Amino acid sequence: MAVHTSHRVGVPWEVRPTIRQAFDEFAPDVVHVQGTFAICSAAIREAKRRGVALVATNHLMPENLLPFVPAPDWLKRIVKWWMWKDMDKKFADADILTTPTSRSAEEMAKNGIQTPIRVISNGIDLQQFSGHGSHGASDVPTVLFVGRLAKEKHVDQIIRAIAQAVHSANLRLEIVGGGEQLPMLMALCDDLNVSNRVRFLGRVTDEELRDAYLRCTMFCMPGTADLQSLATLEALSASKPVLVANALALPHLVRDGVNGYLFEPGSVSQLADRMVRIATSTRTQLDAMARASRAIAERHSIEKSIDTVESLYREAIGGQSGRRSGGTSREADELREIEAALPALIWFRQGEPA
Known part of the structure; x- marks a missing residue:
């Protein structure tokens, strides 16, 4: 059911029969859910009913969705409280619970998630955005933003900072992505007389995205509800200096x-100052920042994340098998056979734009 240009809601009475059919067809050894909404909730429920190992990952903060709730602030506070309670209840059924960063784990625990949480980076393909040099192809220092044009991303702050920074440095801004904030952001550019300095590129191909990262001078992410920010990781892997909230x-x-x-x-004003600092840096300084960004990205390689997640699947299968069997040797042998072959895996994922 469509409720927004980039958000969809699955209703339980439609989702549950489909999930049951998927379990029947695939007979998974482990289920990995990426949240707690209708599709994931149905998968959690079915895994629990059938005694299938369950791994859960949380990518969501209530702040990601509350801007789209047409309600007064007092009611939004109640919705936020309910969302955390619902997450705690559903994640309690998971054999293993993960989230992308230690900071997000702290936030989850602070808001009542009682299940132990493990930190696993979403990971980044280090080759996809790799390039040479720290300046890119732009002759004019260029700031890049990549992501949904949603309220919690605060893209207007980048535009306002550009309007201030141009008095000290010749800067341009490129914005990749679409969303409900686009008309407002374009109007803001007109109001601040920076339309000639801002390019709205919309949704782009993978190759166009790579080119945008490589030609920019710096990347900016002013969002306040990101549990990791894949776009920032992509900029780091492209060896770019980053400005983040x-x-x-x-x-x-x-x-x-x-x-x-x-x-x-x-x-x-602080963001504008940081933009000017990078825009007026020497080539030696930019090269040093490029190397430092790449080094941070390398800690988040997708290969490391995949290896870790696969080990969690095996651990979850082992724990679930032990609980079902009481640890009999016959089922332990069967478990080793399962682990020898890659387990059948259903990866239920909520639609979540980058």
Whole structure:
């Protein structure tokens, strides 16, 4: 059921029969859900009913969705409280619970998630955005944003910072992505007289995205509800300095003054100052930031994440088998046979735009 240009809602009475059919057809050894909404909730319920090993990963903060709730603030606070309670209840059925960063794990625990949480990066393909040099192809220092044009991304702050920074540096801004904020952002560019400095590229191909990363001078992510920010990881893998809001899990991707800068959420003047610092840096300074960004990206290689997740599947299967059998040797042998072959896996994922 469509409720928004980039968000969909699956209703339980339609989802559950489909999930049951998927279990019948695939007979999974382990189920990995990526949240707690209708599709994932049905998968959790069916895995529990059938005694199938369950791994759960949380990518969601209530702040990602509350801007789309047409309700007063007092009711949104109740919805936020209910969302955390619902996550705690459903994640309690998981054999293993993960999230992408230690900061997101802390936030989950602070909001009542009682199940032990393991930290596993989403991972990044280090080859996809790799390139040479720290300047890219742009003659003019260019700031890049990649992501949904949604309220919690605060893209307007980048535009306002550009309007301030151009008095000290010749800067341009490229924005990749679409969303409900696009008309407002375009109007803001007109109001601030920076339309000639801002390019809205919309949704792009993989190759066009790679080119955007490689030609930019710096990447900016002012969002305040990111549990990791794959776009920022992509910029790091492209060896670019990054400017990120000092909020939630973003700071773990930045060594302030080494591979970029942090700025306080909402501080347009501070963001503009950091833009000018990078735009006026020497080639030697930019090259040093490029190397530092790439080094941070390498800690998040997709190969490492895949190896870790596969080991969790085997652990979850082992734990579930032991609970069902009481640890008999026959079933232990069967478990070893399962582990020898890659287990059949259903990966239920909620639709979640980048």
